[in-house]
Amino acid sequence: MRTSSSQATITAWWASHIHAARCAGDLVLLDTRSDAYLHVPDPEHRLELVDLQGVRAPAAYIEQLAVAGLLTSEPFRGRRPLPDAPRRSQQGKLTIAALRDAVRLIATLKDVGDVSLGSCLAKRALRPRPDQAPSPDAAVAVFALALPFIKGQGACLWRCAVLDDVIDRAGGYADWVFGVRLWPFSAHCWLQIGDAVLDDDPDRISLYSPILAI
Template identity: 30%
Template sequence: MFWRILPHATACVASDSLFVLDVRQDRYFRVPAAASSEMLAWLDRNYSAVTPKAVIDTLIRARVLKEGDPEPTNVLKERVTIPAGLGRADASERGNGLPFRVAMSVASMRLSLRAFSLNHILTGIFTRGPMLPRSNVQAALAEAQAFERARRMVPIARNCLLDSLALERWLARRGLGSQLVFGITPEPFAAHCWLQTPDVILNDSFDHVSGFTPILAI
């Protein structure tokens, strides 16, 4: 479970530590132990409550909360289930032009990440809304597997954010929905992201991603 405390910021608990992801700054922030108990108590309330001054001060010091932002909220709680099922799809090869199209997709997303903020890109995904064919798991999995085979021939360094965003856009353009999940591990700190449907992980393995605590899902 994670909390969406601001339009650009989410929070989760991992190994008894409280973390905040601020996509506006493209930054993960571990809440100091001295401030985490009051912030956790506020988050755990089952009703909307006035944000404690200590929480406001913590978010301001971390530059998560700035002048003009709405008041943080503790009521927007979201649950993420990491599917453990193993997907199977048609492994037949696609047309010869697929590696070129995948290369263009990855290169285009790399340019987008350089030209636009992460917040801008994720807002575009979020405001697009759910796609009706999201339940078509086999079609999404087949496209993801074909994308991965072609991706191996693309001479651009791999990166979980780049590849997940490129695949998400690839699927969306084919009318296939997916969920983009960001997760963290606290000690040593590491961040990761991947794509999944309610039934299957599209571009990673359960053994790998199950070690991460979700902090954002779109």
């Protein structure tokens, strides 16, 4: 029996603004241009992710993804590898200096405006990743002390932006990781260095499939 052209399996590449993750058997796509997520059901497991770059699927599926503007002709090589799941929480060291810096941070929180995925991506694009960075202990301690006074502490994007700014001022750098889950759908983000998460709990993060790191 011959395979029709619509059933032939081919590989296509995600557009630079599209990121994908396998989640609960299906695919979830993140469009960073519109800051929107898309659930792509895959009950027959016809869609196979190719690293972070693309997808392998029957031609009929690829055609639908292309019509939706999700694909490009060449793989985008600018994607940062997704880190392994964190196994521990980073504990900051409480010092007099941390207390002083926390008071200063609290005083400047009112100057932190609205935070969007687009603004975070733009900021990271202008910020080089250092070859060596200092320990985040001091920055994490300052953030932990200031956290009860952070008005947006329930919003992970805003919370990460504040901690990232503290780390940046100290000359450090952390991976900013975005994750998704289904049933019910939820998106989350956190800061991570190696196997340590800086602003969350590893058990909660284990519920999410990483989809983007910046």
